[in-house]
Amino acid sequence: MRAVDIIRRKRDGHELTAREIAFLIEGFVRGDIPDYQMSAFAMAVLFRGMTDAETAELTLAMARSGSQLDLSGIPGVKVDKHSTGGVGDKTTLVVASLAAAAGVPVAKMSGRGLGHTGGTIDKLESIPGFRTELKPEAFIRQVREIGLAVAGQSGDLAPADKKLYALRDVTATVESIPLIASSVMSKKIAAGADAIVLDVKTGGGAFMKTLEDAERLALAMVAIGRLVGRRTAAVISDMDQPLGRAIGNALEVREAIAALRGEGPEDLTRLCLALAAHMAVLGGRAASLDEALPLLERKLASGEALEKFRRLIAAQGGDPAVVDDPDRLPSAPRRIAVKAERAGCVRRIDAEKLGLAAMMLGAGRAVKDAPIDHSVGIVLGRKIGDRVEAGEALAELHAARGGEAEAEALRLAAEAFEIGDEPPAMRPLILSVVTEEGVRRMDSEER
Numbered sequence: 001m002r003a004v005d006i007i008r009r010k011r012d013g014h015e016l017t018a019r020e021i022a023f024l025i026e027g028f029v030r031g032d033i034p035d036y037q038m039s040a041f042a043m044a045v046l047f048r049g050m051t052d053a054e055t056a057e058l059t060l061a062m063a064r065s066g067s068q069l070d071l072s073g074i075p076g077v078k079v080d081k082h083s084t085g086g087v088g089d090k091t092t093l094v095v096a097s098l099a100a101a102a103g104v105p106v107a108k109m110s111g112r113g114l115g116h117t118g119g120t121i122d123k124l125e126s127i128p129g130f131r132t133e134l135k136p137e138a139f140i141r142q143v144r145e146i147g148l149a150v151a152g153q154s155g156d157l158a159p160a161d162k163k164l165y166a167l168r169d170v171t172a173t174v175e176s177i178p179l180i181a182s183s184v185m186s187k188k189i190a191a192g193a194d195a196i197v198l199d200v201k202t203g204g205g206a207f208m209k210t211l212e213d214a215e216r217l218a219l220a221m222v223a224i225g226r227l228v229g230r231r232t233a234a235v236i237s238d239m240d241q242p243l244g245r246a247i248g249n250a251l252e253v254r255e256a257i258a259a260l261r262g263e264g265p266e267d268l269t270r271l272c273l274a275l276a277a278h279m280a281v282l283g284g285r286a287a288s289l290d291e292a293l294p295l296l297e298r299k300l301a302s303g304e305a306l307e308k309f310r311r312l313i314a315a316q317g318g319d320p321a322v323v324d325d326p327d328r329l330p331s332a333p334r335r336i337a338v339k340a341e342r343a344g345c346v347r348r349i350d351a352e353k354l355g356l357a358a359m360m361l362g363a364g365r366a367v368k369d370a371p372i373d374h375s376v377g378i379v380l381g382r383k384i385g386d387r388v389e390a391g392e393a394l395a396e397l398h399a400a401r402g403g404e405a406e407a408e409a410l411r412l413a414a415e416a417f418e419i420g421d422e423p424p425a426m427r428p429l430i431l432s433v434v435t436e437e438g439v440r441r442m443d444s445e446e447r
Contacts, residue, residue, distance in 0.1 A: 003037045003255035010044040020055040027159050028215050035167055042164065042173040050178035055220060056227035058178065062186035064085065065160035069107075069136060071192035072099035074143050075406040076105045079276060079283045080193035082184060085118075086201040087355040088242035089229075091272050092120045092150065093256035094264075096311040098276035099301040100148035102292075103423070107143045109153045109191040118252065118355075118364065120151045125251040126330055126374035130318030146311045158186040160379035177213075181220035188230075195231040195282035198222075200276055202431065203240035205351025211236065211431055216263065218434035226436050233278045234434040234438055237271055238427050241384050248363040248377015250329040251398060260306040267429050272293050273297065274430060278284035309346045333396035338413045348418035349384055355397075357416070360409035361399055378413060 006020045024041060027033035047277035050058065055335040071078045079099065083089055096106045110120035110132075121132045134151040144150040161183050169173045188196050198221055201207070202214035218234035224357070225232025237243075244265040246255040257263040259272060277292035299305045306323060314320040322328045358364055362373035388394060394417045399406050432441045 001039075003033045003318045006376050007041050007044055008039060009227060010041060010048055013048050015051050016054055016057075021054065021057045022061045025058070025065055026183070027064045028069060028163060029160050033292055038164065039167050039171045040171075042168055042176065042179060045178055046173045046176040052220070052223040052227060055178045055182055056224045057382060059182040059185045059224050060228055062158050062182060063189040063313055064158040064162070066156040066158055066190065067154060068190045069139075069157075069192035070108075071107055071140065071194075072141075073140055074105050074107065076103070077194045078105045078107050078143075078192065079195045079197060079279045080106070080108055080188050080191060080255045081197045081199065081279060081401075084184070084201050084206065086239040086243060087118070087205040087351040087358075088244050088247045088252065089118060089201070089239075090123060090244065090246070090252035090256045090413065091198075091268070091275060092200060093123065093253065093309065094259045094268070094272040094305075095275045095279070096148055096150060097260060097312065098272060098296050098299055098305045099279040099283070100146075101304040101308045102276070102280050103147070103285045104279050104297055105143050106137065106148045106150075106279075107192065109157065109187070110150055111153050112365075118247070118249065119278070120150065122372060122374070123249045123252050123256075124150060124316075124318075126253055127313055127318040128328065130144045130313060131316045134316070140146050142315050146315055148306070149315070151316075152314065153187065153191075156360050158190045159370075161186050166364065177216050177220050180217055181224055184223045185221055185228075189228060195277050196225055196233075196436040197275055197278045197282065198234035198433075199271070200234050201239035201426075202236055203238050203351065204214040205355060206239035207240065209447070215432060215434060217267075217437065222434050222436060231282050232436075233282060235271075235275055235278065235430060236432045236434065238360045238429050238431060239351055240427055242351050242354055242380065243271065245383070246356055246377065247379075248356045248361070248398060249372070249374040250331070251377040251379060253322070254326040254329055255258065257323055260300070260309055262300055269300075269427060273300070332373075332375040334397075334399045334402075336397040336399055337393040338395040338417070340382075340390055340394050340398065340411065340417070340419060342419055343389045344387070344421055345386060345387050345420040345423045346382050346384050346417060347420040347422075347424045349380075350416040350418075353412045353416040354378055354380075357397075357409040357412035360412065361397060362405075373400055382417070385426055389418065408418055
């Protein structure tokens with residue numbers, strides 16, 4: 001078997017066998033198959049696509065390329081949750097606590113942020129003392145004891161994906177749906193989950209800009225789950241504007257705590273309840289979404305979900321007092337108002353520009369492993385549909401750096417808001433749900 005023959009077969013539109021895909025991935029990880037051949041394979045996939053069976057085999061091959069976490073020692077159905085990334089997306093902190101409070105074991109491996117999107121691990125590390133590096137034994141023991149652990153992704157988890165993504169990033173093949181789907185799902189499968197709930201973002205601040213592309217990606221990932229024996233569901237949610245009002249690590253932790261107190265932004269709370277409801281159903285804690293939602297609302301109202309987050313912080317060495325006193329979180333020294341130049345109604349918010357502005361302030365990183373400032377970020381004063389008077393604050397920058405970077409952040413943040421005379425047609429928060437039964441577009445009552 002030769003790599004060139006496999007590349008040619010895919011280039012010509014043939015379906016590859018499991019053996020051919022495994023040969024490619026194993027040889028690539030060993031270094032026997034060079035980058036230029038794997039780049040040619042990625043381009044062939046971009047143009048020719050893959051069947052569901054091929055994508056599932058690619059996913060399994062990448063999952064098997066490194067260590068795999070065995071969660072069989074944890075009782076119950078372990079359900080993981082993944083977001084495709086957005087601005088102000090602090091859902092994991094709330095959703096994991098809600099699901100765990102409902103009795104779903106949550107053993108979650110998360111990543112760091114890059115570019116305009118934030119990372120769960122960066123947010124958690126803004127809590128004083130919080131440890132995100134856990135050995136597998138400690139990770140599993142913590143889930144057994146408190147039902148919840150969130151840790152940084154091991155470097156040996158799906159190393160084939162890491163190598164292939166680095167090539168895709170420089171060969172204009174990032175957009176391939178089979179390659180995106182297998183990248184996401186290989187890490188989830190290697191992390192040991194029995195079932196997976198996906199929050200697929202769509203809109204200006206998301207990677208998938210259109211609903212149709214988001215649904216295509218969700219269908220591909222749900223199909224992978226079905227073929228490899230992991231029950232999977234996906235929620236397509238809006239990222240045309242930031243989720244909630246806070247952007248930036250400590251600011252988002254503060255907002256997540258408010259949501260767990262029942263005092264958070266309505267859009268954040270609603271999406272978190274929806275995602276946790278799917279986790280409860282897949283985890284066998286509710287027979288249907290109609291049964292799961294009231295259960296989770298009770299866990300929120302009773303304070304059980306907040307207590308679960310407190311226990312997570314304590315178990316991983318963080319200061320649990322931040323739950324009662326969020327002022328213990330890092331705080332930026334300066335506040336800068338982004339003022340409206342005219343009166344009117346907010347018609348549009350460019351989420352990507354706000355994410356980039358937060359990155360310029362130091363909340364995110366332009367390159368992997370760059371340092372970040374957990375204290376800085378942006379808090380929105382207005383969202384789409386809100387009225388504003390001239391001179392009122394559209395947003396507030398929490399800043400520390402000063403200089404050109406701060407000036408650029410202020411410029412980007414101001415440009416992100418479009419104000420008009422009339423309110424716009426409001427885009428739904430939850431646009432569709434994708435399961436093994438297919439795509440279901442939400443009606444007005446479900447959005």
